[in-house]
Amino acid sequence: MTQLKALLMDIVVAGGETTSIMVEWVMAELMHHPQVMRKVHEELAKSVGLDSLVEESHLPKLHYLDVVIKETFRLHPPFPFLVPRCPSQSSTIGGYYIPKGTMVWLNVWAILRDPKIWKNPLEFQPERFLNDSSNFNYFPSGSGRRICSGLPLAERTLIYILASLLHSFEWKLPHDTELEFSDNFGIGTKKLHPAVALPTPRLSNFELYAK
Numbered sequence: 001m002t003q004l005k006a007l008l009m010d011i012v013v014a015g016g017e018t019t020s021i022m023v024e025w026v027m028a029e030l031m032h033h034p035q036v037m038r039k040v041h042e043e044l045a046k047s048v049g050l051d052s053l054v055e056e057s058h059l060p061k062l063h064y065l066d067v068v069i070k071e072t073f074r075l076h077p078p079f080p081f082l083v084p085r086c087p088s089q090s091s092t093i094g095g096y097y098i099p100k101g102t103m104v105w106l107n108v109w110a111i112l113r114d115p116k117i118w119k120n121p122l123e124f125q126p127e128r129f130l131n132d133s134s135n136f137n138y139f140p141s142g143s144g145r146r147i148c149s150g151l152p153l154a155e156r157t158l159i160y161i162l163a164s165l166l167h168s169f170e171w172k173l174p175h176d177t178e179l180e181f182s183d184n185f186g187i188g189t190k191k192l193h194p195a196v197a198l199p200t201p202r203l204s205n206f207e208l209y210a211k
């Protein structure tokens, strides 16, 4: 019973807010880049069609939405310092001596914006991931033994929520408002000011919205 409770707590605490934070960042980046939003809509119209709702079987076809999510994670990694490591043995890494027991924080936020690694690192360019499947410099969800253990669930949930929102609606900013991208810097980075967006239906048949 205790283990079951711990497992459920993990799903709610580690998985709930992180997923909603990332949905918000992706939606904000898309509204800020209408040409990228247009390509996502085109992909959804082609892969799903406007006379049906998104199903799990459509998700593997959404390559462009997938790279949009990857690029959003690059610019807005949810845990900028990951979870701290504490080595059980002293070692030297990259010329730095790290005594055992040291608390080591990895600045993944800086690595994901490092101009030595990324071309135009501050620009939102999902295309950079289209032909790049194995990048060892890209680990917004951690790496190694302590990688996010909910990653397979998180990846599926995130693309399903986003595909459904984007397929069913056009999203626009309310009149006279502007998006801004500051984050609430801390262990987890969420948007400082919530993104507000107005939906307009896209589907051909209104009855689909009642399903």
Ligand code: HEM
Binding pocket: 010, 011, 014, 015, 016, 018, 019, 022, 078, 079, 082, 083, 084, 140, 141, 142, 143, 144, 145, 146, 147, 148, 149, 150, 151, 153, 154, 155, 158
């Ligand atoms: C978009 C959603 C999510 C994001 C962005 C995310 C991100 C992360 C990151 C960056 C870490 C630290 C990894 C490291 O330090 O190497 C982590 C750890 C963890 N995540 Fe997630 N996560 C998400 C969803 C979930 C879900 C859905 C679950 C559970 C069902 C989950 C469970 C965990 C657990 C248990 C750890 C600690 C792993 C360990 O220390 O061994 N996460 N997550």
